[in-house]
Amino acid sequence: MTKLYASLALGLLAAACGGGGGSAPIATENASAPAPVAAAPAAAPPADSTIDCPMFPASAIFNTRIDDTARFPVHADNAAWQELVGRATPFTANWGTSSNPSDLQDYWGMPFNVVDAAATQWPLVSFDYAASGLVFEASYPAQSDCASSADGSGVVRGCTQVPASQRRFPFPSGTTLAEGGDCGGPSGCGDRHVLVVDKAACRLWEAFYAHRIAGQWYAVATASWDLRSNAMRPDGWGAADAAGLPITPLLAKANEAASGEIRHALRVTFRDAALSLQHVWPARFAAGSDNPGAIPFGSLLRLRADFAIPDAWSPQAKAVARAAQRYGLYVADNGADLHVQGAPDSAWDPAVWQQLRSITMADMEFVDTGAITRDARFAKDSLQAGW
Structure with missing residues (x-):
């Protein structure tokens, strides 16, 4: 980046x-200010x-399931954006299998x-x-x-x-x-x-x-x-x-995956030419070159419901795939196409990378989040996605 x-x-x-003009006062989070939305649930x-x-309240968009296709239909630009990336592009697990920061060959990803x-x-x-x-x-x-x-x-x-x-x-x-x-x-x-x-x-x-x-x-x-x-x-x-999104809550983590369930969204990158210089909620910013009609930062991508996760896959690979189906991937940064970020850890099963690579862009779909953003209770300056 x-x-x-x-x-x-x-x-x-x-x-x-x-x-507007004028000097802004120092903005501290300790200062009293009205909350942008009602108090969040547990x-x-x-x-x-x-x-x-x-990792944010249960009502935050990153912790919200988006696999109900009636409420969250396929985005109108899905086909065009898929073609822009390439339907054969594989899902790449962008994290390493070492916990040793000195092991530069296998310590990659975001600890x-x-x-x-x-x-x-x-x-x-x-x-x-x-x-x-x-x-x-x-x-x-x-x-x-x-x-x-x-x-x-x-x-x-x-x-x-x-x-x-x-x-x-x-x-x-x-x-x-x-x-x-x-x-x-x-x-x-x-x-x-x-x-x-x-x-x-x-x-x-x-x-x-x-x-x-x-x-x-x-x-x-x-x-x-x-x-x-x-x-x-x-x-x-x-x-x-x-x-402008947080990184840590959207990382794939070995201990979560080993438990069999990842209960949050993940983050994904695409090359600069596939991204527009626009952003949509929950993103706050966009950077790179201007490619009108390309994928906006903050767009939501999910693994299609009809993708059958193989029984033979490792528990960790299954957990990552289910998270992609249930919570999705948020377009967070410029990078390689369909690279999903995680934390390096020796606890990762080495089989995960090859197993997840059998998922391609053709198995993914961009999601229309209008059920949230067009709701009268929606606040654009809040991560809240449920009420």
Whole structure:
């Protein structure tokens, strides 16, 4: 996704020109503000037993089943978008079989960190890569989230409203698990996502192109969500991914798959030429080149109900396929076509990759979510999909 942030400047400028004038006050999540929707029902079960937090409420769109074809029919543009991708394109499980960050051959995908903020340092994060002397990467503090104090409190929307000397992010104090593993620094890494769940506050933090150089952490963009809330970041803002969606709740995880059931949606990428420079709810942003009529960011894809999941498949492959049927895949970023992201883990059954590759784009279908977005109770700034 690195090339995407090179194209964000135009989008950020357009967003900046769309509102009124004047200086905005510091926007903190601790400030009192009306909730965008009514209180959510009981939270969904934790996605991982080590997290002990919900991955958003049960009513959030990512935790909502969309396999009722009467309520969620096939999208009108399904055939055109399938052809754009290629109907023979295989479903690719984009995660590795190693838990060792130094095993660069098999440690690929997006790992996540779980920390307890009360026992974790909150290092400063700089968005000024030029100061590192090693790499220059344009950064976007104005659309990033920061903690404004050393204990992690005072979450601020728009890091430019916080002095550079006070911008903090919960990078773990010891080993930090990151996309690319122990890749040797910026010259050896790609997007370098760092995903962190603060289990004390049930808050998710995600950073894009994050590196520690000479003791200082740098990032291109950072984003945060309250995992107990359906509240979304501002529309028009990117995040650690191009669609402005959270990454961690949409990852395939080995322990969930081994349990036989994944009770949430997954994330999927397509190549830039297959994506439009438009976004639809629940996405908040789009990046890349402008391809009118192509797939918008935030679009929902599901495995067709008539795809018979083979009995001979491993329990993990069956669980991933059923999640694709029941909860779907959200178009989250530019990348390779029909690549579905997960966390690297030695607990993955090696058979999963080849088994899932027998699913092709012809077995998938894009979904019309109008049953939610055209409901009078729908709020575009909330993840809530049920009432």
